[in-house]
Amino acid sequence: MDSQRTILVIALLVLSFLMFQQWQHKGGNTPGIDPTTAPQVAEPAANNDVPQATGDIPVASNNNDSPTTETTAIEGDTITVSTDVLRVEISLRGGDLIKSELLQHAETLGEEARYTILYQRPGNLHIAQSGLIGPDGVDSADSRPVYSAQQRSYEMNGDTLEVPLVYQQEDGTEVTKTYTFVRSDYAINVDYRVANNSDRAKTMSMYGQLKQTMLDGGRDSMFMPTYRGAAYSAESNRYKKYSFSDIQDNALSNNTPAGWVAMLEHYFVTAWVPDQEATNRLYTNNNALGEGMIGFIGPAHTVAPGETLELSSSLYMGPKNQARLKELAEHLNLTVDYGFLWWLAQPIYWLLSLLQSIVINWGLAIILVTVIIKSLLYPLTKAQYVSMAKMRKIAPKMKEMRERLGDDRQKMSAAMMKMYKEEKVNPLGGCLPMLLQLPIFLALYWVLLESPEIRHADFMLWINDLSSRDPYFILPLLMGGSMWLMQRLQPTPVTDPMQQKILQFMPIIFTVFFLFFPAGLVLYWLVSNLISITQMTWIYRQIEKQDEKKSKVKAR
Known part of the structure; x- marks a missing residue:
């Protein structure tokens, strides 16, 4: 599973969760x-x-x-x-x-x-x-x-x-x-x-x-x-x-x-x-x-x-x-x-409250929580991007292999596993950090939805209520733009035409979703994307420098 497919899976999981939540709410609570x-x-x-x-x-x-x-x-x-x-x-x-x-x-x-x-x-x-x-x-x-x-x-x-x-x-x-x-x-x-x-x-x-x-x-x-x-x-x-x-x-x-x-x-x-x-x-x-x-x-x-x-x-x-x-x-x-993720939402709420007592701004507290979460996940994130970089390097070989083997899935699967082993590539290396973000996202969603301290909490500029949607939809649009940029930086191409079309529309679909989310939640996702872009760019540059050094050594 590559990272772009993981994004698709996460999107479907989020949508399924929201639909189940609404069905449960309408069917059992009113x-x-x-x-x-x-x-x-x-x-x-x-x-x-x-x-x-x-x-x-x-x-x-x-x-x-x-x-x-x-x-x-x-x-x-x-x-x-x-x-x-x-x-x-x-x-x-x-x-x-x-x-x-x-x-x-x-x-x-x-x-x-x-x-x-x-x-x-x-x-x-x-x-x-x-x-x-x-x-x-x-x-x-x-x-x-x-x-x-x-x-x-x-x-x-x-x-x-x-x-x-x-x-x-x-x-x-x-x-x-x-x-x-x-x-x-x-x-x-x-x-x-x-x-x-x-x-x-x-x-x-x-x-x-x-x-x-x-x-x-x-x-x-x-x-x-x-x-x-x-x-x-x-x-x-x-x-x-x-x-x-x-x-x-x-x-x-x-x-x-x-x-x-x-x-x-x-x-x-x-x-x-x-x-x-x-x-x-x-x-x-x-x-x-x-x-x-x-x-x-x-x-x-x-x-x-x-x-x-x-x-x-x-x-x-x-x-x-x-x-x-x-x-x-x-x-x-x-x-x-906080729902079934109460065990995760409670420490997030505690950390948010602690940071807010220091910075006296719930928006800044959300940004700091995002930085802390991304820092804790950095070792996994680095492994993810290293794995993605290796996948990019073998992408031409995989394309040639698909053309050569055609629809023979058994041979294709065996050849890919052999290539992964030879190139020391973990095809699942890009999944874990992104999957870990899903429960964190949902837990923070419940914290913002349930905690009265965030009701009518001011951030800055036009965001005067972090518990409500952005009145001008600026944060969701910025989030969609950051997601599009991340997608452009993804090194692993998807060859299936249907998946390609779906992934191309993912930033738009997510932007539509986030138009109605609390501004605080959109702020978290936007900052998380910006940090991911920064980490991705830095790690790729370090990998490129290492490859250049190896090439110079081999040339000698």
């Missing part, structure tokens, strides 16, 4: 609901109540909930909370988070609007719900408690901010639901304090769930497929995607120590992390409004009369920050999904 015919969520009423349907609120074991008595909420039925990284809205009915803006992340590059990870809009919602269920829980499918708050808006001034919501039952039992926000953190503590002021023991469980309209966002392409849907971690599966179609077809019910549930989207994640010391039930559900839910139910707790029960969980809603996610729960960092 429900295929048409937005024009999907069930529509009712527009929020004036009191901002979240539309409910039977089955929205999970049912704990032996749940004999009865409707609760609702109290009067303050005007507007919502409160707002602002920190340095979050601006959220909390509905007093149920105390649910119905809106969350990420203040450090723009919705679109260069615009004022912030990225909204939780929202409640006509026909589309994504909210975080939690409550107390069980024989004496205050939440049920028929009724949600309406909490009261001391003020309508809260703003963080110190390092932490507590937002208590209070609900008083007729029998005197007081439920306090407290959201605790921490400066510069996307994780929120959600704590329940139940003061049982009644004359009987009460049993209840805490639950938390994420509810989202099951519509295909339609933002991805063949070259940048992204997953939008649920995921969970349990004792039996450290990380498992559970798509909207899975939710529709087969309800999840998994009892596990610790665990977590999440809703994933491109670069961002929302996750409930229950008590990691308890055994929790993870579940999914869906309703007639086209909404899918994934959540957890904690163990049942009994609080005696005059006693107090405290329950706690965490809610994360923000970018896929691997270090922070790993701190919150085991395997939660796997929501940054």
Whole structure:
């Protein structure tokens, strides 16, 4: 196999990988609901109540909930909370988070609007719900408690901010639901304090769930497929995607120590992390409004009369920050999904992050990573080009041999192997370095696709977002030109007319592919090609000088 054929094989492998990825994404990760015919969520009423349907609120074991008595909420039925990284809205009915803006992340590059990870809009919602269920829980499918708050808006001034919501039952039992926000953190503590002021023991469980309209966002392409849907971690599966179609077809019910549930989207994640010391039930559900839910139910707790029960969980809603996610729960960092090449993508991400912390530019970090990778592969690259140079030297003999032996493949194969042995040529010497670049390329592709730090990361000049395609297609065109130049420098001719035509079009085909790739990935491939051209030219010149010296020695 010569190097040009290897290029063709790599191109086919890359294309096959992208096609398989898109097929898997469309076939297994989205429900295929048409937005024009999907069930529509009712527009929020004036009191901002979240539309409910039977089955929205999970049912704990032996749940004999009865409707609760609702109290009067303050005007507007919502409160707002602002920190340095979050601006959220909390509905007093149920105390649910119905809106969350990420203040450090723009919705679109260069615009004022912030990225909204939780929202409640006509026909589309994504909210975080939690409550107390069980024989004496205050939440049920028929009724949600309406909490009261001391003020309508809260703003963080110190390092932490507590937002208590209070609900008083007729029998005197007081439920306090407290959201605790921490400066510069996307994780929120959600704590329940139940003061049982009644004359009987009460049993209840805490639950938390994420509810989202099951519509295909339609933002991805063949070259940048992204997953939008649920995921969970349990004792039996450290990380498992559970798509909207899975939710529709087969309800999840998994009892596990610790665990977590999440809703994933491109670069961002929302996750409930229950008590990691308890055994929790993870579940999914869906309703007639086209909404899918994934959540957890904690163990049942009994609080005696005059006693107090405290329950706690965490809610994360923000970018896929691997270090922070790993701190919150085991395997939660796997929501940054690098695919089957995670073992290679992780060190590449680590190296990229290290270099970026030094040069303070993700584009320069990508260039430095490329230089390091090419330097590590240089011994193999040198062997590749030496092998290619030897193949060039015997090319005339091979051409004469083909003309002499014609279509006799058996004799041709035996004669070629004999020539390789006599000339000390390894026909596979040019394959390994190029094949090694394929997993590196795919691993870096996933790093750029999944790492939120690279979203909207500026490089220089016209490249102001390394995670998106080049707006003027300059980098892909330069990459195509560099590939064409490399092809011209390839010393081994291909005699098959069909292969010749295909190889002639390879720079054009690759350029078309790379028009839609993230600019950071195109930058890597372009720099890699330029380094290869430099190495190729240098090695060929050294070989020519050695041949000239040998010729002079023989002439003497």
